[in-house]
Amino acid sequence: MEHDYPQRQPEKFAQFLKRQKMIFVVAFLGYVCAYLVRNNFKLMSKSIMVTNGWDKADIATLLSCLTISYGLAKFYMGALGDKVSLRKLFSICLAASACICMIIGFFHTSMIMLAILLILCGVVQGALAPASQNMIANYYPNKTRGAAIAGWNISQNMGSALLPMMIAGMTTMGWIVPKTENILAAFIVPAVLVLAFAAICWKCGGDKPEAEGLDSLRTMYGEAGESNVASEEEKSSLTYWQLIKKYVFLNPMLLLVAAVNVALYFIRFGVEDWMPIYLHEVAKLSDTQAQMAISVLEWVAIPGSLVFAWLAAKYPNKMAKMGAIGLFIMSGVVLAYEMMTATGAPNYPALLVVCGVLGALIYGPQLIVNILTINFVPLNVAGTAIGFVGVTAYLIGNMGANWVMPLMADGFGWFWSYVVIAALSAFAAVGYLVLAKHEAKTIKA
CATH class of the missing domain: 1.20.1250.20 (MFS general substrate transporter like domains)
Structure with missing residues (x-):
């Protein structure tokens, strides 16, 4: 056996x-x-x-x-x-x-x-x-x-x-x-x-x-060794390019993972890259205070990610649901961050706490993308799938944040820039809920 x-x-x-x-x-x-x-x-x-x-x-x-x-x-x-x-x-x-x-x-x-x-x-x-x-x-x-x-x-x-x-x-x-x-x-x-x-x-x-x-993992663990997205017969009968076409480019679940990752990269870089300018111009913080806020975001992201790592170990086929919960909370935290800084004189200790929560909720749900990407494709095309999900995130999500955030801020005000981020967070959460059903079917723990 x-x-x-x-x-x-x-x-x-x-x-x-x-x-x-x-x-x-x-x-x-x-x-x-x-x-x-x-x-x-x-x-x-x-x-x-x-x-x-x-x-x-x-x-x-x-x-x-x-x-x-x-x-x-x-x-x-x-x-x-x-x-x-x-x-x-x-x-x-x-x-x-x-x-x-x-x-x-x-x-x-x-x-x-x-x-x-x-x-x-x-x-x-x-x-x-x-x-x-x-x-x-x-x-x-x-x-x-x-x-x-x-x-x-x-x-x-x-x-x-x-x-x-x-x-x-x-x-x-x-x-x-x-x-x-x-x-x-x-x-x-x-x-x-x-x-x-x-x-x-x-x-x-x-x-x-x-x-x-x-x-192989399949030999040692059986069905619990790797995801059940493709049978051994199919993996051996299809060529590498046929597997990529079916399980990467034409895989609805992987395309949704990529869309969620685009939203998450927009959120990540929209918050982090524009934090120094935003906190200086709107919150009237000094350079040192703004750098401290960014540092807190990065450091708290580590224990925040560890929490999601613990959840991944405890619920190995329910990570999409965990990500959805985190991103729904993120929507509210982003708006709270904007509102407390828009006054021009925020409570600095409270702001650092909010920045820390942002770090945990930016990086925690994002690591779930890596898990789902690997679990939703055969392992022999995992590298291609990881690269595909990554390139869309950088070219659309990252570059989009670089351009949309300042354009929205200059044209309509910073508030609406963060409304876009909050809306994308909610979109990503809904995407995770859709992915949760597929995750439960394909991952046997």
Whole structure:
């Protein structure tokens, strides 16, 4: 019997569980490292702008080079991950990201070189999220896959929080002097650390269990090994492109997941990216107060995500319902955030609490997208599905927030910008409720 596998193959199962833990550690820390060599230019953009005498439009253009190339790369790099070694793809692209980061440090005075390097950075970074999630998906069965993906999702918050702390520490020690050309350390030091970890990923990362002489999830766990969206016969009879067409491009549930993710990315970047300007212009906060509010949002996102990770472990096939509840609450919190800041003199401690709740409700429900994406497709096209859902989110959700938020604010006032965010939160919640029915059918825990 399939569920007797641990008793029938105790040594092999023990070996699998050991590899399972190692795969998670590599995927998690590897993606923390990805952020240590992705956001360096954004964090140092003010110093680079002042040093070179550039304006905000120049910086916006350069940031768009990274955003667009990264968004597009998530799709074709995700598809590549379905066909090649995930371990090698992840390690090579992480090492390439580190090398590009170093080169950026030396060429931060050239607009053309920066544009080229940031495009290249986006291309290689586009492989890292799909590859690391795919590694986890191939080693975790239905019951624990959601919790593992949810736990992995926290890596982006840790990376986002660690890099500015590293740069601030180097600034304090005098390694970086803002508004001068002495900003090389902000690119070199993180890149050296990441390059060293890429070597560890090459040695310890993984592909599918079968590639390492282990048995498949289906063999070890039966129907509880992977989602029941496609039979073994269908997966073997259809070509790779036929599977992509059926389960990615023409899969109604995955298309709805992508639509929900577009809304969630608009919410995430609409709130976070415009928070510094909004809190300065409307709430009349100082730069330090606004930065503290952003920091609180990022840090509280970690325990908030852990709560959703715990829910994923407790209710492995009910995550869509949890996401819906969180997003309905989010609609109200967004409006409360706007109303308490619109007075121009908000209660600052209360504002920090609201920002923390926003962080938890932005990142918590968003990690459910990663879980559903993997669960709604056969595992051998999971990378393509992750990339497809990611590219739509960046090119529509992220770019939409960059343009719609300021246009709404200038034309109708900030209140209506946040009404749009609240409405999108409610839309995403309804989308999750629709997805919940399909999730219950396909995921056997």
